[in-house]
Amino acid sequence: MIKFHSKQNPAKGSLIGKFVFADGGMHYASFSRPTMIVREMGVSLECQRLNRTMDAGVVVATSVSNEDETEVMRRASVACVCDTLDDVNAVLRANFASRSLYNASIEEGKQLFRALDGTEVTPDNAPTQRTPKP
Numbered sequence: 590m591i592k593f594h595s596k597q598n599p600a601k602g603s604l605i606g607k608f609v610f611a612d613g614g615m616h617y618a619s620f621s622r623p624t625m626i627v628r629e630m631g632v633s634l635e636c637q638r639l640n641r642t643m644d645a646g647v648v649v650a651t652s653v654s655n656e657d658e659t660e661v662m663r664r665a666s667v668a669c670v671c672d673t674l675d676d677v678n679a680v681l682r683a684n685f686a687s688r689s690l691y692n693a694s695i696e697e698g699k700q701l702f703r704a705l706d707g708t709e710v711t712p713d714n715a716p717t718q719r720t721p722k723p
Contacts, residue, residue, distance in 0.1 A: 591680060592670045600667045605629060608650075608677045609636070610669040611662065617691035619684045620669045623677050624660065625653050634667070636660045639677065647685045649678045 594600045600609075604626040613619030624636035638657045639650040652674070671677045 590672050591676045594667055594670065596665060599665060600670050603629065604634060604664075604667070604670065608639070608671040608674070609634070609662075609667045610671075610677075610680060611666045612668040613684065615688075615691075618687045620680055622660075622662070623650055623681065624662070627659060629664075630661075632664050633661050634664055636662055639674075647682055649681055650674050 592600070605628065606626065608623060608625050610620035611622045613621040622636075623639050623641075625639065626634050627637050628635035637659055638654045640652045640654050641648050641650050643649075669680055671680060
């Protein structure tokens, strides 16, 4: 199961053994730092990183790393909680799709302006830009 959280809706209950993401902090919706919670320490969580690999151009998690040192994150930073690695990979794939949609929207915006290149606006084809007086 995948559950999304925010500062207004923080993750409750034990997170030990769960996979969590922090907010990606991008202009588009994204989630970063997938880790598994190994210990809770009040408002802090001890996390173990995940081993990841590329699959058809998308980063996917393969297992919990046992080589990396653990990290600490604040419970308030948890933006997404997953139960399984399959759930984690669904979020990672959604990250990729979200970034692709964002980049496509930027390109469409640029095309709007390229279409205006060389256009001459005359009083005959320009809409009125006045605000009516009350």
